[in-house]
Amino acid sequence: MNPSDWGLRPLVLDDVDAVHAVYSDPETWRHFPEGVFVERERSVALAERAERDWRESGLGEWAVTVRGDVVGTGGVSPRGGWWNLGFRLAPSVWGHGLGTWVASVALGAAHRTQPDWPVVARSMETNPASGRVSEQAGLERVHVEPWADGPAGIIHADRPLDRRLLAEIVALG
Template sequence: MTSPHAHLRTERLDLRAVSYDDLAPMYELHADPEGWHHFPAGRHTEIGTTRAFLELVVDGWRADGLSYWTVRPRDAETVIGLGGVRRLPDGTWNLAYRFATSARGHGYAQEVARAGLAAAGEVDPAQPVVAWIDETNPASVRVAERIGLAYQGKRTNADGTLMLVYADRPLPAEPSGTA
């Protein structure tokens, strides 16, 4: 059964469920050092890291009917980013957006984040949507605030990193999560 969220179109973007066929463009996106100024340790230096990441994302589509999308301009086939929501082990939806350097500054992150927020609300509105953001990443903070997420304070994620947390509703004292 195909999820109704597996292929969406926004005003300017084509959002498609991440699949194993996306390994090459996802590796290129996640291996680009320009995309990891705020969290250099997150950069994928081996394609196996990207493959393992794709397994989590594809499993999310199977389990929940919703996970991250590849992002393309509506008029092109080139993957320019990744975004949307993926369920974490604690049940919350993790909001993420990562774009190629050439695609930044066009408001695409807000567009895909809004689509992810809406899709999470349709699939499982009982669970909060949470964005875990490195405190040195003001652009990500602006995206979270512009789509209506509220600052929940600093919390430690599942990897043990202290992060800024934004969510669509008040959160319990100390959720765990990971991107």
């Protein structure tokens, strides 16, 4: 897969069918099977939130494309004084560096848009590839939260987080 074929553009409602194809694929949720989007309305809500974030914050989630085809989503979303970094890509594009590229571009965009806000990525110990992408993009592991009924949650950030914000992020699960 050639990086010159990769692209990003703001995620919009017109992308819902392609986004739902990725988010409803159980393989993209191998590390968290309960997360599969069964209802298309969840994909609609994701796109609507992205449109609102772009409108209100000047930055939000992108549609990730390869040769013009939407293969997932990624980027940062505003969360009340911090940026949430995330991505979900079709399994057919895994292992080529696309996730790291998306995360790196998003980190730079977040720093330009609202440099005072920390950039935070949340992952699960059962998905070590996600944590590696966060680290390759420039984030550091700042917290591991053992869960009583499942795998530990891992928090990466671009800077140390104060206790209040860390507690808020941990509470998100």
